[in-house]
Amino acid sequence: MRINVRFSGAGGQGVILASVLLAKAYGLGENFNISQTQSYGPEARGGACKAEVVISDENIDYIKVEKADAFVAFNQMGYDKYCKQVNKNAIVLINSTLVETGDENAYRIPATEIAEEMGKPLVVNMVMLGALTKLMPKIFFPTVESEIQDNFTTSIADANLEAYGKGYNYMAEQLLKGTEPDDQNDIEKMYAPFKDLLGKRDINFQVYDLLPIPIEVFMPDGTCIFANRAMLELSGAANPNALIGKYNLKNDPAYIEIYGQEAVDRVFQGEACSFSDSPASTDLYSLPVWDGDSIICIIVFFTVKNMYKGKADISKAQAYIRHNWRDDFDLNKAAQSVNLSSRHFQRIFKEVTGDTPVGYYHNVKIDKIKEKLLDNSLSIEQAFAACGVDHRGAYHKLFKEKTMTSPSEFRKGNKKNNGEQ
Numbered sequence: 443m444r445i446n447v448r449f450s451g452a453g454g455q456g457v458i459l460a461s462v463l464l465a466k467a468y469g470l471g472e473n474f475n476i477s478q479t480q481s482y483g484p485e486a487r488g489g490a491c492k493a494e495v496v497i498s499d500e501n502i503d504y505i506k507v508e509k510a511d512a513f514v515a516f517n518q519m520g521y522d523k524y525c526k527q528v529n530k531n532a533i534v535l536i537n538s539t540l541v542e543t544g545d546e547n548a549y550r551i552p553a554t555e556i557a558e559e560m561g562k563p564l565v566v567n568m569v570m571l572g573a574l575t576k577l578m579p580k581i582f583f584p585t586v587e588s589e590i591q592d593n594f595t596t597s598i599a600d601a602n603l604e605a606y607g608k609g610y611n612y613m614a615e616q617l618l619k620g621t622e623p624d625d626q627n628d629i630e631k632m633y634a635p636f637k638d639l640l641g642k643r644d645i646n647f648q649v650y651d652l653l654p655i656p657i658e659v660f661m662p663d664g665t666c667i668f669a670n671r672a673m674l675e676l677s678g679a680a681n682p683n684a685l686i687g688k689y690n691l692k693n694d695p696a697y698i699e700i701y702g703q704e705a706v707d708r709v710f711q712g713e714a715c716s717f718s719d720s721p722a723s724t725d726l727y728s729l730p731v732w733d734g735d736s737i738i739c740i741i742v743f744f745t746v747k748n749m750y751k752g753k754a755d756i757s758k759a760q761a762y763i764r765h766n767w768r769d770d771f772d773l774n775k776a777a778q779s780v781n782l783s784s785r786h787f788q789r790i791f792k793e794v795t796g797d798t799p800v801g802y803y804h805n806v807k808i809d810k811i812k813e814k815l816l817d818n819s820l821s822i823e824q825a826f827a828a829c830g831v832d833h834r835g836a837y838h839k840l841f842k843e844k845t846m847t848s849p850s851e852f853r854k855g856n857k858k859n860n861g862e863q
Contacts, residue, residue: 445579446507447495450524451516451537456567460514461493463571463593464578467586468497469836474580477505490519514574515541516553516566533577537570549577549613556608565605572609576617583610584788588798592843614675656744658685662710662737664692673744691742700781701726712737755780756794759787763803767810768830771803808844811837815853822849 447464451457458480469476480493494507512533515521517540525543528534536543539554553569568590575586590602650657650670659668666689674685691697692710701717709715712730727743762779763771776799777787791799807829814825826833826849833849842848847855 443497443499444502445497445511446509446529447497447512447514447578448507448510448524448527449493449495449514449516450520451491452519453491455491455516456564457491457516457520458493460567460571460574461495463586463589464574464581465495465497466593467575467581467589468495474499475502477502479505490523492520492524512574512578514570516570517541533574535570535574535577537566549573549616551609551612551616553609556612557605560601560605560608562601562605565601568602568605569609569612572606572611573613574609575606576610576613582784582788584792584798585800587792588801592801658691658742658744660691660710660740660742662712662740664690664710666691667739709740709742712740755782756791759791759799760795760802763799764806767803767806771800773799776803804840805844807831807837808841811841811849812845812852815849816856818853822853825849 447461449457449461461478461480465476465478468474475498477496478493481491494505494510496502496505496507509527509529510524510532511529513524513528513535515525515534515536517537521536521541521543525534525545534545534548536548536550537553538550539552551569551573553566553573554563556569557563557566571586575581575583587603587606590606591599593599594602650659650668653670654672656673656675657668657670658666658673660666665687666685667687669685692706698706705715705717709726709728712732713728714730715726715728717726725745727745729741729743731738731741759776759780763776766775773784773788777784780787782790788799791797791802795802797805810829811826811831814820814828815822817825820828823833826837829837831837838849841852845852
Protein backbone atom coordinates (compact mmCIF):
# COMPACT_ATOMS: atom_id res chain seq x y z
CA MET A 443 0.00 0.00 0.00
CA ARG A 444 1.22 3.47 -0.91
CA ILE A 445 -0.74 6.70 -0.39
CA ASN A 446 0.49 9.89 -2.06
CA VAL A 447 -0.78 13.11 -0.50
CA ARG A 448 -0.23 16.61 -1.87
CA PHE A 449 -1.03 19.88 -0.08
CA SER A 450 -0.98 23.13 -2.04
CA GLY A 451 -1.54 26.77 -1.15
CA ALA A 452 0.41 29.88 -0.30
CA GLY A 453 3.18 30.55 2.16
CA GLY A 454 1.70 31.63 5.48
CA GLN A 455 -1.39 29.39 5.23
CA GLY A 456 0.16 26.63 7.30
CA VAL A 457 0.34 24.16 4.42
CA ILE A 458 3.68 22.72 5.54
CA LEU A 459 2.59 22.37 9.16
CA ALA A 460 -0.57 20.48 8.19
CA SER A 461 1.49 18.05 6.12
CA VAL A 462 4.01 17.52 8.93
CA LEU A 463 1.28 16.75 11.47
CA LEU A 464 -0.36 14.29 9.08
CA ALA A 465 2.97 12.59 8.43
CA LYS A 466 3.78 12.31 12.14
CA ALA A 467 0.32 10.94 12.94
CA TYR A 468 0.66 8.25 10.29
CA GLY A 469 4.26 7.52 11.22
CA LEU A 470 3.63 7.15 14.93
CA GLY A 471 0.15 5.65 14.83
CA GLU A 472 0.71 2.66 12.56
CA ASN A 473 3.52 0.56 11.12
CA PHE A 474 4.08 2.82 8.11
CA ASN A 475 7.13 4.30 6.46
CA ILE A 476 6.70 8.01 5.87
CA SER A 477 8.34 10.72 3.83
CA GLN A 478 7.48 14.44 3.92
CA THR A 479 8.84 17.02 1.50
CA GLN A 480 8.07 20.66 0.81
CA SER A 481 8.83 23.49 -1.58
CA TYR A 482 8.21 27.24 -1.79
CA GLY A 483 7.91 29.73 -4.60
CA PRO A 484 10.20 32.80 -4.87
CA GLU A 485 8.40 34.54 -1.99
CA ALA A 486 8.21 32.55 1.21
CA ARG A 487 5.08 34.29 2.45
CA GLY A 488 2.23 34.66 -0.01
CA GLY A 489 4.03 32.76 -2.79
CA ALA A 490 3.17 29.29 -4.03
CA CYS A 491 3.74 26.52 -1.51
CA LYS A 492 3.54 22.75 -1.82
CA ALA A 493 4.02 19.87 0.60
CA GLU A 494 3.90 16.15 -0.09
CA VAL A 495 3.52 13.14 2.18
CA VAL A 496 4.08 9.54 1.13
CA ILE A 497 2.67 6.80 3.36
CA SER A 498 3.66 3.22 2.65
CA ASP A 499 3.75 -0.15 4.35
CA GLU A 500 6.89 -0.92 2.33
CA ASN A 501 10.21 0.87 1.93
CA ILE A 502 9.85 4.19 0.11
CA ASP A 503 12.31 4.24 -2.76
CA TYR A 504 10.90 7.38 -4.39
CA ILE A 505 9.72 10.24 -2.20
CA LYS A 506 8.17 12.45 -4.84
CA VAL A 507 4.45 12.50 -5.60
CA GLU A 508 3.74 12.31 -9.32
CA LYS A 509 -0.01 11.82 -9.05
CA ALA A 510 -1.80 12.29 -5.76
CA ASP A 511 -4.21 9.88 -4.09
CA ALA A 512 -5.28 12.77 -1.87
CA PHE A 513 -5.03 16.41 -2.95
CA VAL A 514 -5.70 19.29 -0.56
CA ALA A 515 -6.03 22.80 -2.02
CA PHE A 516 -5.95 25.80 0.31
CA ASN A 517 -6.31 28.42 -2.44
CA GLN A 518 -7.20 28.81 -6.11
CA MET A 519 -3.60 29.14 -7.30
CA GLY A 520 -2.62 25.85 -5.69
CA TYR A 521 -5.69 24.09 -6.99
CA ASP A 522 -5.22 25.28 -10.57
CA LYS A 523 -1.57 24.22 -10.58
CA TYR A 524 -2.03 20.66 -9.35
CA CYS A 525 -5.67 19.68 -9.91
CA LYS A 526 -4.82 17.58 -12.97
CA GLN A 527 -2.06 15.66 -11.21
CA VAL A 528 -4.32 13.28 -9.29
CA ASN A 529 -5.13 9.61 -9.64
CA LYS A 530 -8.55 8.32 -10.58
CA ASN A 531 -10.85 8.26 -7.52
CA ALA A 532 -8.45 10.49 -5.60
CA ILE A 533 -9.67 12.37 -2.54
CA VAL A 534 -9.81 16.02 -3.59
CA LEU A 535 -10.43 18.42 -0.70
CA ILE A 536 -10.77 22.16 -1.33
CA ASN A 537 -11.10 25.24 0.83
CA SER A 538 -14.37 26.32 -0.79
CA THR A 539 -14.07 29.85 0.60
CA LEU A 540 -11.18 30.50 -1.77
CA VAL A 541 -11.38 27.75 -4.39
CA GLU A 542 -13.90 27.33 -7.18
CA THR A 543 -14.03 24.14 -9.21
CA GLY A 544 -16.30 22.30 -11.55
CA ASP A 545 -15.20 18.96 -10.11
CA GLU A 546 -18.42 17.47 -8.76
CA ASN A 547 -16.49 14.81 -6.86
CA ALA A 548 -14.42 17.26 -4.83
CA TYR A 549 -15.03 17.49 -1.10
CA ARG A 550 -15.69 21.07 -0.04
CA ILE A 551 -15.23 22.83 3.28
CA PRO A 552 -15.37 26.63 3.83
CA ALA A 553 -12.21 26.49 5.95
CA THR A 554 -11.36 30.20 5.80
CA GLU A 555 -14.91 31.12 6.73
CA ILE A 556 -14.91 28.69 9.67
CA ALA A 557 -11.57 30.04 10.93
CA GLU A 558 -12.73 33.66 10.65
CA GLU A 559 -15.97 32.86 12.51
CA MET A 560 -13.77 31.52 15.30
CA GLY A 561 -11.90 34.83 15.30
CA LYS A 562 -8.71 32.91 14.49
CA PRO A 563 -7.93 33.30 10.76
CA LEU A 564 -4.57 31.55 11.13
CA VAL A 565 -6.10 28.16 11.95
CA VAL A 566 -7.36 27.46 8.42
CA ASN A 567 -4.79 24.69 8.11
CA MET A 568 -6.16 22.93 11.20
CA VAL A 569 -9.70 23.10 9.81
CA MET A 570 -8.47 21.54 6.57
CA LEU A 571 -6.48 18.90 8.48
CA GLY A 572 -9.57 17.94 10.47
CA ALA A 573 -11.63 17.47 7.30
CA LEU A 574 -8.83 15.48 5.67
CA THR A 575 -8.53 13.19 8.71
CA LYS A 576 -12.18 12.25 8.30
CA LEU A 577 -11.61 11.35 4.65
CA MET A 578 -8.26 9.53 4.82
CA PRO A 579 -7.89 5.78 5.43
CA LYS A 580 -6.11 4.26 8.43
CA ILE A 581 -5.91 7.48 10.42
CA PHE A 582 -7.99 8.40 13.44
CA PHE A 583 -9.14 11.59 15.11
CA PRO A 584 -7.33 10.99 18.43
CA THR A 585 -4.01 10.19 16.72
CA VAL A 586 -3.82 13.55 14.93
CA GLU A 587 -5.28 15.27 17.99
CA SER A 588 -2.41 13.91 20.07
CA GLU A 589 0.13 15.26 17.58
CA ILE A 590 -1.42 18.72 17.78
CA GLN A 591 -1.27 18.62 21.57
CA ASP A 592 2.37 17.50 21.54
CA ASN A 593 3.57 20.12 19.05
CA PHE A 594 2.22 23.33 20.57
CA THR A 595 2.05 25.16 23.86
CA THR A 596 -1.28 24.79 25.66
CA SER A 597 -2.79 28.10 24.55
CA ILE A 598 -1.92 27.57 20.89
CA ALA A 599 -2.84 23.88 21.02
CA ASP A 600 -6.31 24.69 22.35
CA ALA A 601 -7.09 26.98 19.41
CA ASN A 602 -5.71 24.47 16.92
CA LEU A 603 -7.61 21.59 18.49
CA GLU A 604 -10.84 23.57 18.33
CA ALA A 605 -10.28 24.30 14.63
CA TYR A 606 -9.25 20.70 13.95
CA GLY A 607 -12.43 19.45 15.62
CA LYS A 608 -14.58 21.87 13.64
CA GLY A 609 -13.08 20.70 10.36
CA TYR A 610 -13.50 17.04 11.28
CA ASN A 611 -17.09 17.49 12.44
CA TYR A 612 -18.03 19.59 9.42
CA MET A 613 -16.85 16.89 7.04
CA ALA A 614 -18.49 14.17 9.14
CA GLU A 615 -21.79 16.03 8.89
CA GLN A 616 -21.45 16.37 5.13
CA LEU A 617 -20.77 12.67 4.74
CA LEU A 618 -23.64 11.66 7.00
CA LYS A 619 -26.05 13.96 5.22
CA GLY A 620 -25.10 12.33 1.97
CA THR A 621 -24.55 15.75 0.43
CA GLU A 622 -21.28 14.81 -1.18
CA PRO A 623 -21.52 14.24 -4.95
CA ASP A 624 -23.26 10.97 -5.89
CA ASP A 625 -23.58 9.80 -2.27
CA GLN A 626 -27.34 10.30 -2.02
CA ASN A 627 -27.99 8.73 -5.40
CA ASP A 628 -25.77 5.79 -4.50
CA ILE A 629 -27.58 5.27 -1.19
CA GLU A 630 -30.99 5.43 -2.86
CA LYS A 631 -29.86 2.93 -5.50
CA MET A 632 -28.58 0.55 -2.84
CA TYR A 633 -31.69 0.97 -0.73
CA ALA A 634 -34.15 0.58 -3.65
CA PRO A 635 -33.96 -3.26 -3.88
CA PHE A 636 -34.89 -3.52 -0.22
CA LYS A 637 -37.99 -1.30 -0.43
CA ASP A 638 -40.06 -3.97 -2.14
CA LEU A 639 -38.86 -6.58 0.32
CA LEU A 640 -40.09 -4.45 3.19
CA GLY A 641 -43.57 -4.90 1.76
CA LYS A 642 -46.59 -3.26 3.32
CA ARG A 643 -44.96 -2.03 6.49
CA ASP A 644 -43.85 1.60 6.25
CA ILE A 645 -40.81 1.86 8.51
CA ASN A 646 -39.36 5.32 8.84
CA PHE A 647 -35.77 4.53 9.71
CA GLN A 648 -34.77 8.18 9.57
CA VAL A 649 -36.19 8.81 13.03
CA TYR A 650 -33.45 6.50 14.36
CA ASP A 651 -30.88 8.98 13.07
CA LEU A 652 -31.94 11.34 15.84
CA LEU A 653 -31.18 8.84 18.60
CA PRO A 654 -27.75 8.74 20.30
CA ILE A 655 -27.86 4.92 20.53
CA PRO A 656 -26.08 3.03 17.71
CA ILE A 657 -28.74 1.30 15.58
CA GLU A 658 -28.58 -0.88 12.48
CA VAL A 659 -31.39 -2.50 10.50
CA PHE A 660 -30.81 -5.79 8.69
CA MET A 661 -32.65 -7.92 6.18
CA PRO A 662 -33.34 -11.52 7.31
CA ASP A 663 -30.27 -12.65 5.34
CA GLY A 664 -28.11 -10.36 7.48
CA THR A 665 -27.54 -7.56 4.95
CA CYS A 666 -27.45 -4.05 6.42
CA ILE A 667 -30.10 -1.69 4.99
CA PHE A 668 -29.77 1.18 7.47
CA ALA A 669 -27.25 2.55 9.97
CA ASN A 670 -27.85 5.68 12.02
CA ARG A 671 -25.24 8.34 12.72
CA ALA A 672 -24.31 6.94 16.10
CA MET A 673 -23.65 3.54 14.49
CA LEU A 674 -21.45 5.08 11.81
CA GLU A 675 -19.43 6.83 14.50
CA LEU A 676 -19.09 3.63 16.55
CA SER A 677 -18.08 1.50 13.56
CA GLY A 678 -15.74 4.11 12.08
CA ALA A 679 -17.56 4.08 8.72
CA ALA A 680 -17.05 7.30 6.74
CA ASN A 681 -20.60 7.28 5.36
CA PRO A 682 -23.57 4.91 4.93
CA ASN A 683 -22.15 3.62 1.62
CA ALA A 684 -19.62 1.60 3.60
CA LEU A 685 -22.36 -0.46 5.25
CA ILE A 686 -25.63 -0.42 3.30
CA GLY A 687 -25.90 -3.42 1.01
CA LYS A 688 -22.31 -4.45 1.82
CA TYR A 689 -22.00 -5.33 5.49
CA ASN A 690 -23.57 -8.61 6.67
CA LEU A 691 -23.85 -9.16 10.42
CA LYS A 692 -24.92 -12.76 9.98
CA ASN A 693 -21.62 -13.56 8.26
CA ASP A 694 -19.36 -11.38 10.42
CA PRO A 695 -16.79 -13.71 12.04
CA ALA A 696 -16.02 -11.13 14.75
CA TYR A 697 -19.60 -11.09 16.03
CA ILE A 698 -19.88 -14.85 15.72
CA GLU A 699 -16.74 -15.21 17.85
CA ILE A 700 -17.95 -12.73 20.47
CA TYR A 701 -21.61 -13.70 20.76
CA GLY A 702 -21.54 -17.26 19.39
CA GLN A 703 -23.08 -18.78 16.27
CA GLU A 704 -26.19 -19.89 18.16
CA ALA A 705 -26.88 -16.35 19.38
CA VAL A 706 -26.47 -14.85 15.91
CA ASP A 707 -28.79 -17.50 14.46
CA ARG A 708 -31.43 -16.68 17.07
CA VAL A 709 -31.36 -13.01 16.06
CA PHE A 710 -32.04 -13.81 12.41
CA GLN A 711 -34.63 -16.45 13.17
CA GLY A 712 -36.80 -13.64 14.49
CA GLU A 713 -36.26 -13.94 18.23
CA ALA A 714 -36.12 -10.78 20.34
CA CYS A 715 -32.73 -11.16 22.01
CA SER A 716 -30.60 -9.43 24.59
CA PHE A 717 -26.87 -10.10 24.95
CA SER A 718 -25.29 -8.18 27.79
CA ASP A 719 -22.81 -10.68 29.23
CA SER A 720 -20.38 -10.91 26.32
CA PRO A 721 -16.73 -9.76 26.53
CA ALA A 722 -17.45 -7.11 23.90
CA SER A 723 -17.58 -3.42 24.75
CA THR A 724 -21.16 -3.19 23.46
CA ASP A 725 -24.33 -4.99 24.48
CA LEU A 726 -26.61 -6.13 21.66
CA TYR A 727 -30.40 -6.08 21.60
CA SER A 728 -32.41 -7.30 18.60
CA LEU A 729 -36.02 -6.61 17.70
CA PRO A 730 -37.62 -8.41 14.72
CA VAL A 731 -40.30 -6.68 12.64
CA TRP A 732 -42.94 -9.10 11.37
CA ASP A 733 -45.53 -8.96 8.60
CA GLY A 734 -47.81 -11.86 9.37
CA ASP A 735 -45.60 -14.94 9.40
CA SER A 736 -42.72 -13.28 7.60
CA ILE A 737 -39.82 -11.33 9.04
CA ILE A 738 -39.49 -7.96 7.32
CA CYS A 739 -36.28 -6.88 9.01
CA ILE A 740 -34.35 -7.00 12.26
CA ILE A 741 -33.55 -3.83 14.19
CA VAL A 742 -30.40 -4.15 16.28
CA PHE A 743 -29.53 -1.74 19.10
CA PHE A 744 -25.98 -1.51 20.45
CA THR A 745 -25.28 0.04 23.83
CA VAL A 746 -21.75 0.91 24.89
CA LYS A 747 -21.00 -0.46 28.33
CA ASN A 748 -20.40 1.92 31.20
CA MET A 749 -17.11 3.67 31.84
CA TYR A 750 -16.28 1.38 34.75
CA LYS A 751 -16.07 -1.48 32.29
CA GLY A 752 -14.18 0.86 29.96
CA LYS A 753 -11.59 1.50 32.67
CA ALA A 754 -11.17 -2.23 33.21
CA ASP A 755 -10.70 -2.72 29.47
CA ILE A 756 -8.12 0.05 29.27
CA SER A 757 -6.18 -1.27 32.26
CA LYS A 758 -6.01 -4.61 30.48
CA ALA A 759 -4.93 -2.88 27.26
CA GLN A 760 -2.22 -0.96 29.10
CA ALA A 761 -0.91 -4.23 30.49
CA TYR A 762 -0.91 -5.67 26.97
CA ILE A 763 1.06 -2.68 25.64
CA ARG A 764 3.57 -2.87 28.50
CA HIS A 765 4.04 -6.60 27.91
CA ASN A 766 4.61 -6.11 24.17
CA TRP A 767 6.70 -2.94 24.35
CA ARG A 768 9.56 -4.50 22.36
CA ASP A 769 7.32 -5.03 19.33
CA ASP A 770 6.27 -2.32 16.90
CA PHE A 771 3.00 -0.76 18.00
CA ASP A 772 -0.04 -2.40 16.41
CA LEU A 773 -3.28 -0.55 17.11
CA ASN A 774 -5.49 -3.38 15.86
CA LYS A 775 -3.81 -5.98 18.09
CA ALA A 776 -4.05 -3.70 21.12
CA ALA A 777 -7.76 -3.16 20.44
CA GLN A 778 -8.33 -6.87 19.89
CA SER A 779 -6.76 -7.63 23.26
CA VAL A 780 -9.90 -6.12 24.86
CA ASN A 781 -12.41 -7.04 22.11
CA LEU A 782 -12.86 -3.48 20.85
CA SER A 783 -12.83 -1.98 17.39
CA SER A 784 -9.71 0.14 16.86
CA ARG A 785 -11.76 3.32 16.56
CA HIS A 786 -13.78 2.72 19.72
CA PHE A 787 -10.63 1.58 21.53
CA GLN A 788 -8.85 4.86 20.77
CA ARG A 789 -11.81 6.92 21.96
CA ILE A 790 -12.24 5.01 25.23
CA PHE A 791 -8.49 4.96 25.87
CA LYS A 792 -8.28 8.74 25.47
CA GLU A 793 -11.32 9.29 27.70
CA VAL A 794 -9.91 7.11 30.48
CA THR A 795 -6.20 8.02 30.37
CA GLY A 796 -6.06 11.40 28.65
CA ASP A 797 -3.56 9.93 26.19
CA THR A 798 -3.76 7.97 22.94
CA PRO A 799 -2.78 4.28 22.79
CA VAL A 800 0.27 5.04 20.68
CA GLY A 801 1.18 7.90 23.00
CA TYR A 802 1.06 5.51 25.96
CA TYR A 803 3.18 3.01 24.02
CA HIS A 804 5.76 5.68 23.28
CA ASN A 805 5.95 6.65 26.95
CA VAL A 806 6.54 3.01 27.90
CA LYS A 807 9.20 2.70 25.21
CA ILE A 808 10.97 5.88 26.30
CA ASP A 809 10.95 4.69 29.93
CA LYS A 810 12.63 1.45 28.81
CA ILE A 811 15.24 3.41 26.85
CA LYS A 812 15.91 5.55 29.93
CA GLU A 813 16.45 2.38 31.98
CA LYS A 814 18.98 1.10 29.45
CA LEU A 815 20.77 4.46 29.34
CA LEU A 816 21.37 4.16 33.08
CA ASP A 817 23.41 1.03 32.37
CA ASN A 818 26.89 2.52 31.80
CA SER A 819 28.15 -0.73 30.30
CA LEU A 820 26.04 0.02 27.24
CA SER A 821 26.80 2.68 24.67
CA ILE A 822 23.92 4.95 23.67
CA GLU A 823 23.61 3.02 20.43
CA GLN A 824 23.46 -0.27 22.35
CA ALA A 825 20.91 1.11 24.82
CA PHE A 826 18.56 2.01 22.00
CA ALA A 827 19.24 -1.25 20.16
CA ALA A 828 18.37 -3.19 23.32
CA CYS A 829 14.93 -1.60 23.04
CA GLY A 830 14.62 -2.52 19.37
CA VAL A 831 15.08 0.97 17.91
CA ASP A 832 17.78 2.96 16.09
CA HIS A 833 19.41 5.69 18.19
CA ARG A 834 19.59 7.92 15.10
CA GLY A 835 16.00 7.42 14.02
CA ALA A 836 12.59 8.70 15.04
CA TYR A 837 13.02 7.61 18.66
CA HIS A 838 16.02 9.88 19.14
CA LYS A 839 13.80 12.84 18.28
CA LEU A 840 10.92 11.43 20.33
CA PHE A 841 13.25 10.97 23.32
CA LYS A 842 14.20 14.65 23.20
CA GLU A 843 10.55 15.70 22.86
CA LYS A 844 9.47 13.59 25.83
CA THR A 845 12.39 14.27 28.17
CA MET A 846 13.46 17.75 26.98
CA THR A 847 17.02 16.49 26.80
CA SER A 848 19.20 14.36 24.51
CA PRO A 849 20.12 10.76 25.39
CA SER A 850 23.74 11.77 26.09
CA GLU A 851 22.66 14.70 28.29
CA PHE A 852 20.22 12.42 30.12
CA ARG A 853 23.03 9.98 30.88
CA LYS A 854 25.41 12.73 32.02
CA GLY A 855 22.75 14.24 34.27
CA ASN A 856 22.09 10.94 36.00
CA LYS A 857 25.81 10.33 36.51
CA LYS A 858 26.07 13.65 38.33
CA ASN A 859 23.00 12.89 40.43
CA ASN A 860 24.57 9.59 41.43
CA GLY A 861 27.85 11.28 42.38
CA GLU A 862 29.78 9.88 39.42
CA GLN A 863 32.37 11.99 37.59
